[in-house]
Amino acid sequence: MASNKNALIRYKTIDQCLRNTFRRWVLDDLIEACSDALYEYEGKDVYVSKRTVQLDIQMMRSDKLGYNAPIEVYQRKFYRYAEEDYSIMNIPVTDHDIKIMNESIQILRQFKDFSLFKEMNGVIERLEDSVYANEKDNIPIIHLEKNDQLKGLEHIDRLYHAIQNKQVLKMVYKSFKARNESEILIHPQLLKEFNNRWFLLALGNKGKLLTTFALDRIVSIHNSEEDIVYIDQHIDGDVYYKDVIGVTVSENVVPELVKFKIDNRNAPYVITKPFHTSQETISKDELGTTFTIKVQINFELERVILGFGDTIEVLAPDRLRTRIHGKLKRALDRYE
Structure with a gap:
């Protein structure tokens, strides 16, 4: 559980305690109550220190969260609460809060046709009513890229809940290269979006190999009728994809240092939107800026490089330079 959520649980618990005027509360009582509340939420013992609760009280007294709680100490x-009717739950919504919620609503509305967010339609409408959105604010001023015609989006809900509930599924799949459909038992692990397409990372047949499946190539998904124990790989997406661009990860491939040069006109686009988190600027001259990234060489990396056309030159490694050269030569041949 995130630390900020823990803090909110503690604030709410302290508030409930102080609203109970039939009991007198010392600091140890508040610490115990916070520990019990966190145990109830997390199902495990969570250590709450004296210093933590003291800082919580200090935060509640301040206006940083808008509480300004009148917490006082008596008899040392x-x-x-100095005001018997006070509660942090009674804090009114400010104009600033309404502005932020309005902006959030406009972003959420762009997802309302997306299968995972369909159940939020009513919530969004109620939010709009609650914050009294002005008519002039109903036109979104943030537009997110999306493609409602993408195939496979209808599977996201099913896969999401299967991962959440640790269920083995029977999937009928047909890759672009396959002539026929194939039926596969999968242990779904992670949903991944890249370049406005969705992918599923799952353990395939017999639960031995992690495989990436494109959602637009899934024919159907059903619950497995076989008595198979779900295998949880505890995949952390940030860790699993840290050495690649895109979704193609090869477990036995070591990341390589890729060096490339972008002409000076286009270099700012790469500086402000790096190819990868490992990107470094090496040098700059009259011909352009040289960068390096350390990644696995995969299909997605090649697509990114090719997307820069004649403005980029791969300097290393040689085999990547040769592959890009070959692709560009074949592309040129199409125009001759």
Whole structure:
């Protein structure tokens, strides 16, 4: 559980304690109550220190979260609200809060036709009513790229819940290269979006090999009728994809240092939107800027490089330079 959520649970717990005026609360009582509340939410013991609760009280007293809670100490050890009717749950929504919620609503509305967000339609409408959105604010001023015609989006809900509930599925799949459909038992692990397309990372037949499946090539998905125990790989997407651009990860391939040069006119686009988190600027001259990234060489990397056309030159490694040269030569041949 995120630390900020833990803090909110503690604030709410302290608030509930101080609203109970039939009991006198010392600091140890508040610590115990916070520990019990976190145990209830997380199902495990969570250590709450004296210093943590003291800082929580200090935060609640301040206006950083808009609480300005009138918490006072009496008889040198007991805590209470100076105003008996006070509660942090009664804090009114400010104009700034309404502005932020309006902006959030406009972003959420762009996802309302997306299968995973369909159930949020009513929530969004109620939010709009609650924050009294002005008519002039109903036109979105943030537009996110999306493609409602993408195939496979209808599978996201099913896969999402299968991962969440650790279910083995029977999937009928047909890759672009295959002549026939194939039926596969999968242990779904992670949903991944790249370049406005969706992919599923799953353990395939017999649960031995992690495989990436494109959602637009899934024919159907059903619950497995076989008595198979789900294998959870505990995949952290940030870790699993840290050495690649895109979704193609080869477990036995070592990342390589890729060096490339972009002409000076286009270099700012690469500086402000790096190819990869490992990107470094090596040098700059009158011909362009030289960069390096350390990644696995895969199909997606080649597509990114080819997307820059004649403005980029791969300097290393040689085999990548040769592959890009060959692709560009074949492309040129099409125009001759």
